[in-house]
Amino acid sequence: MTAASSSVAERIAALQTRIKELKVAKQDATAEVDEMKALKEQLGKDKKSGSGFQLKTPKGTVDHRPEATLLRKKIFHTLESIFVKYGASTIDTPVFELREILAGKYGEDSKLIYDLQDQGGELCSLRYDLTVPFARYLAMNGITSMKRYHIGKVYRRDQPVVTKGRMREFFQCDFDIAGVYDSMVPDAEVLSFLCDALTALDIGEFTVKMNHRKILDGIFELAGVPQDKTRSISSAVDKLDKMSWADVRKEMTVDKGLDPVIADKIGEYVGLKGPGWDVLKKLEADEKLMGIESAKAGLADMRLLFEYLEVFGVLDKMSFDMSLARGLDYYTGLIYEAITEFSAPPSARPTPSVPAPDAMTSSTPTSLPAKADKKAKSSDKDKAKTEDDAVDEASVGVGSIAAGGRYDNLVGMFAEAAGQKRDQVPCVGISIGVERVYSIMEMRRKNREEKIRGKETDVYVLALGGGLLKERMAFAKMLRDNGIKTEFMYKAKPKAPAQWKAADDDHVPIVAILAPAELESGTVRIKQQVGKDAAGEENKGVEVKVEEAVAYIKQRL
Amino acid sequence: MTAASSSVAERIAALQTRIKELKVAKQDATAEVDEMKALKEQLGKDKKSGSGFQLKTPKGTVDHRPEATLLRKKIFHTLESIFVKYGASTIDTPVFELREILAGKYGEDSKLIYDLQDQGGELCSLRYDLTVPFARYLAMNGITSMKRYHIGKVYRRDQPVVTKGRMREFFQCDFDIAGVYDSMVPDAEVLSFLCDALTALDIGEFTVKMNHRKILDGIFELAGVPQDKTRSISSAVDKLDKMSWADVRKEMTVDKGLDPVIADKIGEYVGLKGPGWDVLKKLEADEKLMGIESAKAGLADMRLLFEYLEVFGVLDKMSFDMSLARGLDYYTGLIYEAITEFSAPPSARPTPSVPAPDAMTSSTPTSLPAKADKKAKSSDKDKAKTEDDAVDEASVGVGSIAAGGRYDNLVGMFAEAAGQKRDQVPCVGISIGVERVYSIMEMRRKNREEKIRGKETDVYVLALGGGLLKERMAFAKMLRDNGIKTEFMYKAKPKAPAQWKAADDDHVPIVAILAPAELESGTVRIKQQVGKDAAGEENKGVEVKVEEAVAYIKQRL
Structure with missing residues (x-):
């Protein structure tokens, strides 16, 4: 590593001389400056860590989030x-x-x-x-x-x-x-x-x-x-x-x-x-x-x-x-x-x-x-x-x-x-x-301080009590089959606050709440999270028959 | 060129030996075979033309039409x-x-x-x-x-x-x-x-x-x-x-x-x-x-x-x-x-x-x-x-x-x-x-013998008599401003058959026909080229007021 570092340092010195020459001659030194910078970076890394492994995208490129x-x-x-x-x-x-x-x-x-x-x-x-x-x-x-x-x-x-x-x-x-x-x-x-x-x-x-x-x-x-x-x-x-x-x-x-x-x-x-x-x-x-x-x-x-x-x-x-x-x-x-x-x-x-x-x-x-x-x-x-x-x-x-x-x-x-x-x-x-x-x-x-979403999920399906994983899966499938962008938490027994937070983090406009007692009587609770109706329902949502949920949600979107 | 060709031939011979060795040893020879083929192709080109310039995409890549x-x-x-x-x-x-x-x-x-x-x-x-x-x-x-x-x-x-x-x-x-x-x-x-x-x-x-x-x-x-x-x-x-x-x-x-x-x-x-x-x-x-x-x-x-x-x-x-x-x-x-x-x-x-x-x-x-x-x-x-x-x-x-x-x-x-x-x-x-x-x-x-279009132009604007370039431009602009995909011929005085052919070649469903006399009275002729109404109009189209053309065409699309 020392030998490698010293040869890098030599190359940098040579480049510095060359760049000066080019600048005096008013010629383009882009490539040389470029190489020198990369080498300096490498040298710094070599000194800091033994591996030199860089977790980054190549110079001049970015990941688009x-x-x-x-x-x-x-x-x-x-x-x-x-x-x-x-x-x-x-x-x-x-x-x-x-x-x-x-x-x-x-x-x-x-x-x-x-x-x-x-x-x-x-x-x-x-x-x-x-x-x-x-x-x-x-x-x-x-x-x-x-x-x-x-x-x-x-x-x-x-x-x-x-x-x-x-x-x-x-x-x-x-x-x-x-x-x-x-x-x-x-x-x-x-x-x-x-x-x-x-x-x-x-x-x-x-x-x-x-x-x-x-x-x-x-x-x-x-x-x-x-x-x-x-x-x-x-x-x-x-x-x-x-x-x-x-x-x-x-x-x-x-x-x-x-x-x-x-x-x-x-x-x-x-x-x-x-x-x-x-x-x-x-x-x-x-x-x-x-x-x-x-x-x-x-x-x-x-x-x-x-x-x-x-x-x-x-x-x-x-x-x-x-x-x-x-x-x-x-x-x-x-x-x-x-x-x-x-x-x-x-x-x-x-x-x-x-x-x-x-x-x-x-x-x-x-x-x-x-x-x-x-x-x-x-x-x-x-x-x-x-x-x-x-x-x-x-x-x-x-x-x-x-x-x-x-x-x-x-x-x-x-x-x-x-x-x-x-x-x-x-x-x-x-x-x-x-x-x-x-x-x-x-x-x-x-x-304009516009809110920017990285995805456009329509409905978050959550369970209050009992986990209800398969029920959430089945309900999500029904919504997706009807073209509704739907999300749920991939846990068997997720905690309520974690589910609410996930829905909020993604700014999901509608939440579908499954609960054991309501499911038994064939209903789910649909709650508007944003938009004009969000406040008017006193944060409890509306109880809707499972088979009418798709139509109800589509109307709200 | 002769020197280059002979060195290519030497490399090919060396590769052939190596490929045989690899095959006997049951090892992978992909890279070698690949290189040999490329060299053979190059050799052929060199013999045929002096330039060796190939108008093609790189091996294994294609243009998508x-x-x-x-x-x-x-x-x-x-x-x-x-x-x-x-x-x-x-x-x-x-x-x-x-x-x-x-x-x-x-x-x-x-x-x-x-x-x-x-x-x-x-x-x-x-x-x-x-x-x-x-x-x-x-x-x-x-x-x-x-x-x-x-x-x-x-x-x-x-x-x-x-x-x-x-x-x-x-x-x-x-x-x-x-x-x-x-x-x-x-x-x-x-x-x-x-x-x-x-x-x-x-x-x-x-x-x-x-x-x-x-x-x-x-x-x-x-x-x-x-x-x-x-x-x-x-x-x-x-x-x-x-x-x-x-x-x-x-x-x-x-x-x-x-x-x-x-x-x-x-x-x-x-x-x-x-x-x-x-x-x-x-x-x-x-x-x-x-x-x-x-x-x-x-x-x-x-x-x-x-x-x-x-x-x-x-x-x-x-x-x-x-x-x-x-x-x-x-x-x-x-x-x-x-x-x-x-x-x-x-x-x-x-x-x-x-x-x-x-x-x-x-x-x-x-x-x-x-x-x-x-x-x-x-x-x-x-x-x-x-x-x-x-x-x-x-x-x-x-x-x-x-x-x-x-x-x-x-x-x-x-x-x-x-x-x-x-x-x-x-x-x-x-x-x-x-x-x-x-x-x-x-x-x-x-x-299924489906007809495949490379573009989806809705209307072809053509002129019968007099060229009417600016009139065609203005009419095309009006349609485009209303979201209609529109095409016309970039000639000052295009011949009628050339315009009809262009519309047919692209399978454009509707043709708008501008003619001096009709334009003077504020109308154009709209003709359906495909679909159920194409035949019923005896191939003459319908005369429509210029200001009503957008609505008429939108209804037909």
């Missing part, structure tokens, strides 16, 4: 009822995929993928999202159109922040439309679904920020961003919701070597946001931008989209936000992200200073309501986080609660990689962050 | 409605656990556990069942009593047999009762639940085989089995449902070195099975057996259990079967396993010759109905399988559809390993094999 599991089921049920209204079907894919299926899909975040150990046979990894498995499913089965939803767990070796619901294992709830359709119609459907879903969930007001990759590309082209810097500059822009423009500009010019003149040109655009038509009209009036092919195409898409969103009555929920870029590699068109008032930190933070570009001074501060504006600044992306980020974010809100966009090439990439000749299958979709929705619902429930 | 996913949801829904009637709450645990949590729980089957790769941090494995995570949950949280159900996927690197629903990733559906209660009351509850659940599922007649570890131990003690051979002899007995007594006896004496006299003594008991009271009375009349402490205690448990099962009205579903032993290490008392007519192979097989021991000649052939008897012989356990087993079983039925038993020490093992001083938390539970239930339901549905 009954109340939490029930609330999650409720969320799924709500979402499913809306999925099916939109004509979606559902599929279920394996929790792990061949490793090569996930390769090259997640950019920098690929390092967060969980691999399965090579135990002979194929190399596999846990799925990182539900989108890539969907694209693989379509390509593998040659399916060219499908509307599907999928609720399932995904896995990311990210730095967990339990307080804001960021875990290594978490549920995602995806809705995607695949197929060759007319421009922006499926996109409008997905956004209409999103608004219906967020309205149905009990999470308060929300805003959907949206942008278009082609417009961003056009702005970069207009500003003169070199082709090979497009992705990294795009990811710098994406940080505008939690960094000031000055810091983002510094990242572009100092860290990423962008010409400051180009950075300032970008700065003229990315501060722009507001109601769809307002922002669109400003951009359409910008002749230089309209001269760029991709920007023009992107703006035409947005115009069509806004028309459709007006028909669906949800355009007022949208904010056209030029700072939204989204991290993932596979998006090709429209991108969006939903935030709520809970996406922001609990305490108000100073608004980062976003530049007010000459050309559109008026738009930035006035175009969005002040409250929504504040929200937008501190929302959070589902992206790789460094240790420092994680510490910082523990004090902010839950971040964005849904995100997605159009990805027209992903299915084709699979077909091509497998050597199949097939047309592209364009897709657009949304992923709802169930854990974040859960955090918000839980918070709201706590504020 | 919409129809299959919906049917599974139905199964879960049925089971959940019964779980809650029995007062169970539900929890959700991570799909992987710390590796040491699973260690030492599964006997020989531990080699089937999937490990996650060591990427720095903790060593983890995918869960193998839902029982060990439940026990860990109880121990970790110091919970001493709980009734919980859990539906989730579990993972086993077993030899997959797709035809009989044995996969490497599959759903389990567990119900367990933890806590110190009076003898056999929770056990009776679990069995009553099991019968309710199997009755509610659409799987035909079933039988629950049961036995008691203490009775088996008593028989082994009486026969003179050395203490260190108890588990291996027990696992030989467990094979009586698919091997003849002669073969099992041979395994005991030749492979496992048991004295043939002892084996024959065991043989006098293990052929015994039949209705609970019949078998129990025979065993209670056996003075030698009753002289063994553990046997006597086990038989007292069974007597109490049968009394309770009579109260619950399910005793007639039970078969007290002395050949049932169950493979897992952690069982300590009552054990059971449910089989159906579909557990047996499609074609009848010759009944294996079970010995009719002198002392109870009459019981073996007459005690169970002939049909149930045949079933029992070929049911299958969720245990490690060798390659040969797998080939053989592809032609048999789905095997047992539920299994479980009492495990009184598992929770305490965790508490103890973690250095906690706690009392034992006795548990009893059942695991339902959802995939096998699914196979049976699917088979029965196919036999």
Whole structure:
């Protein structure tokens, strides 16, 4: 044990050196910090006990207790009822995929993928999202159109922040439309679904920020961003919701070597946001931008989209936000992200200073309501986080609660990689962050001081005198056979107070009291524990014939 | 690529030698055979294409298509409605656990556990069942009593047999009762639940085989089995449902070195099975057996259990079967396993010759109905399988559809390993094999030629003339806002036949037809596609005012 401990200590020292190096070089040290922490923990355990056996769940995972599991089921049920209204079907894919299926899909975040150990046979990894498995499913089965939803767990070796619901294992709830359709119609459907879903969930007001990759590309082209810097500059822009423009500009010019003149040109655009038509009209009036092919195409898409969103009555929920870029590699068109008032930190933070570009001074501060504006600044992306980020974010809100966009090439990439000749299958979709929705619902429930039950037992059958085990069994069976959720104590001769306490602990609304004398005359006593009739019966209950008990109880439930 | 291919070929050759050695030594070669197959496949792919990219799911896993996913949801829904009637709450645990949590729980089957790769941090494995995570949950949280159900996927690197629903990733559906209660009351509850659940599922007649570890131990003690051979002899007995007594006896004496006299003594008991009271009375009349402490205690448990099962009205579903032993290490008392007519192979097989021991000649052939008897012989356990087993079983039925038993020490093992001083938390539970239930339901549905829908869209909104995209959108939105599952084509100007075909392909029951002239006068045409009214309207549908369409459609659904 001593030898093992000392080798652990050596490894920790080596890691500390390495982390310092990485930080100096401004590179990501997540994996190293992670390993170091685990080793330190192990070292501590080794010192404390000889066994080192830890009774816990793996880092970044939790058990969901009954109340939490029930609330999650409720969320799924709500979402499913809306999925099916939109004509979606559902599929279920394996929790792990061949490793090569996930390769090259997640950019920098690929390092967060969980691999399965090579135990002979194929190399596999846990799925990182539900989108890539969907694209693989379509390509593998040659399916060219499908509307599907999928609720399932995904896995990311990210730095967990339990307080804001960021875990290594978490549920995602995806809705995607695949197929060759007319421009922006499926996109409008997905956004209409999103608004219906967020309205149905009990999470308060929300805003959907949206942008278009082609417009961003056009702005970069207009500003003169070199082709090979497009992705990294795009990811710098994406940080505008939690960094000031000055810091983002510094990242572009100092860290990423962008010409400051180009950075300032970008700065003229990315501060722009507001109601769809307002922002669109400003951009359409910008002749230089309209001269760029991709920007023009992107703006035409947005115009069509806004028309459709007006028909669906949800355009007022949208904010056209030029700072939204989204991290993932596979998006090709429209991108969006939903935030709520809970996406922001609990305490108000100073608004980062976003530049007010000459050309559109008026738009930035006035175009969005002040409250929504504040929200937008501190929302959070589902992206790789460094240790420092994680510490910082523990004090902010839950971040964005849904995100997605159009990805027209992903299915084709699979077909091509497998050597199949097939047309592209364009897709657009949304992923709802169930854990974040859960955090918000839980918070709201706590504020309302709602009583939360882990199970929903209707009737507790208890005996006063004599135990009456078989009689309680038979009575419980009769109730259960009639669909009534029934419980009794698994003791031959339980004490009365223990039975009453069990019924109270579970907040069971009705108690059925069996007693020898009453049973002999064919009756039981039914007592309402909660609700309007609970007090009115002077706590004695009502004597009911055994054969009428089911009907009587059903009427009371 | 050539170098890689030749090293693969070398590895295959080495494996072939090793497999031969293992087979000669009568040892398990599953892992080796598995690896060899994967390598052969890889070699073939390498030769065919340069990329080697495979568009597939990992071995032993499948995508569940919409129809299959919906049917599974139905199964879960049925089971959940019964779980809650029995007062169970539900929890959700991570799909992987710390590796040491699973260690030492599964006997020989531990080699089937999937490990996650060591990427720095903790060593983890995918869960193998839902029982060990439940026990860990109880121990970790110091919970001493709980009734919980859990539906989730579990993972086993077993030899997959797709035809009989044995996969490497599959759903389990567990119900367990933890806590110190009076003898056999929770056990009776679990069995009553099991019968309710199997009755509610659409799987035909079933039988629950049961036995008691203490009775088996008593028989082994009486026969003179050395203490260190108890588990291996027990696992030989467990094979009586698919091997003849002669073969099992041979395994005991030749492979496992048991004295043939002892084996024959065991043989006098293990052929015994039949209705609970019949078998129990025979065993209670056996003075030698009753002289063994553990046997006597086990038989007292069974007597109490049968009394309770009579109260619950399910005793007639039970078969007290002395050949049932169950493979897992952690069982300590009552054990059971449910089989159906579909557990047996499609074609009848010759009944294996079970010995009719002198002392109870009459019981073996007459005690169970002939049909149930045949079933029992070929049911299958969720245990490690060798390659040969797998080939053989592809032609048999789905095997047992539920299994479980009492495990009184598992929770305490965790508490103890973690250095906690706690009392034992006795548990009893059942695991339902959802995939096998699914196979049976699917088979029965196919036999009945039922039409299966992958989604349940109520209304298809189509346009005749002019495209009317925004009008279709607005109409669809109105229906959806009123809870009606609605679909339309995502084209600006879709052709009529394409729209009709889409509605037909999804078996949508109602079509709403928008046409320019009718819309101008404020009406749409509603046409019933299926059901009794479909033909009566001469295929033209009924003209309805737009504002009355929701009410009209709701009435028709």
